Amino acid sequence: MIDILVAGGGPAGLAAAIRAATAGLEAVVVEPRPLPVDKACGEGIMPSGVAALRALGVTPAGSTLRGIRYVEGPRRAEAVFRGGPGLGVRRTALHAALHRRATELGVRVVTGRAGEVRQDDDSVTTAGLTARWLVAADGLHSPLRRSLGLERPRTSPRRYGLRRHYRIAPWTDFVEVHWSREGEAYVTPVGEELVGVAVLSRHRRSHEQHLTAFPALARTLRGLEAGPVRGAGPLRRTVSAPGAGRVLLAGDAAG
Template identity: 55%
Template sequence: MIDLLIAGGGPAGLATAIHGALAGLEVVVAEPRPTPIDKACGEGLMPGAVRRLLELEVPLDGQPFHGIRYVDATSGRQAEGLFRRGPGLGVRRTALQAALAERAARLGVQVVPLRVAEVRQDEHCVHASGLTARYLVAADGLHSTVRRSMGLATPDVAGLPARYGLRRHYAVTPWSELVEVHWAEHCEAYVTPLARDRIGVALLTSQHAPFDVQLASFPLLSARLPAAAGGTVRGAGPLRQGSRMRVAGRVLFVGDAAGYVDALTGEGLTLAVNAAGELVRCVRAGRPQAYERAWRELSRSYRRLTASLLWARHQPPLARRIVPAAARLPRVFTGAVNLLA
């Protein structure tokens, strides 16, 4: 019998598959889309994610970055926090997913072109899409079909505007070895070096407007970008998604499907890769229910810091002070950057 049936072949699902295969489990991934799979994403791997993926022998190819720079969108005032334990890596989403898929294939993980929707389970196994497994791992993304079908999605009670992500690539030589986060009144722009001749610009916003309209809120950044349009714009959202639990019988959730606050701190992939390892450890020990607590402990700093920063972001008097405060308190800012790194 299949030990782990994984719904979703994105980074979270494939990281879980790799962990499972290395632990000696029989793993099958159900993913209807062909590799490589693209998605709106900041495309920056924090140092913790880079280390974990290299430990899993996933071949990474990208552009190193050495910290985070906050920039006020109009005044240009800046604050920098450098990583203390090695660089992060700017990696195209398609390249990351393909590298994970390659590593999983080398370990003998089978990928079947199926979409998991309805799930049935009993005390011994799970049935989904004509397959039977000891456990099902839902790694089917921000708007998880499995989470919704099991009635585990929770309403957004934060009282904050819904946020969305937009991403576009530009054929531009990176001007910095840091990821830049430009802060405007209603949105942020994340600039990630991806190669010697390419950057990614991701906008996080609560405004409903085209990419170029929102980019105009960042005059200093816009001046560095070519006048001709960049690549295709991809979008995602609403970003905040809640889940009542991470373990429901023999169904476990990982990655964005486990619940998501916001992309503001850039920690999503690090959490997904680390949580994948904890999930497999709990299953292999015969204690899947322990994964709920493990996930909460792993995600605590991400959830608290991201929620706090997101709340401040939506308070205009506080939002205007985020970059100046980071500049006045460089040690605090660097400490926060390295906590997330």
């Protein structure tokens, strides 16, 4: 019998499978899409996240981040990370690095989608596979979280995220958080000639419309788009419990 079955082959699911494999357990990941997958993501990893990746044996290429800077018009406030540098990295690069490490450790990734979950005192079955434990890492809109009755109603305002890359040399080694009454724009260096801009807001507008709330940033980035816009939301999720029986929620599925 499989020790750990992971539903969802994103960064959280692969990290769980890698951790299981390094503990000497058999881990199998079920994922319907070919890897790596590009999704809306801020793409900035805090120092603690960099350390966690290193502990898993994962060292993706990216841009060193020295700290965070908050910008609102002419006003700025910034702080340097105390626990070492962070890392700005394309989500696809992070995903590919995690997949390589999982493969090195013998983690099997099978094409499929976790659906109905059946479990008893000793095992759990989904997607035609039976394991001792199931990690539900099937994302922000987790069907497994809903089917297990673990999703709680949202009470806070809904927020949505949009991310786009721009072909420009980063002008700082800080993550810049630009503030306005309309929302925030997170600018993250992710390469020598590439920055990612993730916008968070309660308003459902296009990426270009959101950038009008940050005139100086919009002028800097105008005409330098490098790829499509990716979106996600509503972003906030809460759960009534971290798991049910032999199923544990992880990553975005865990709220």
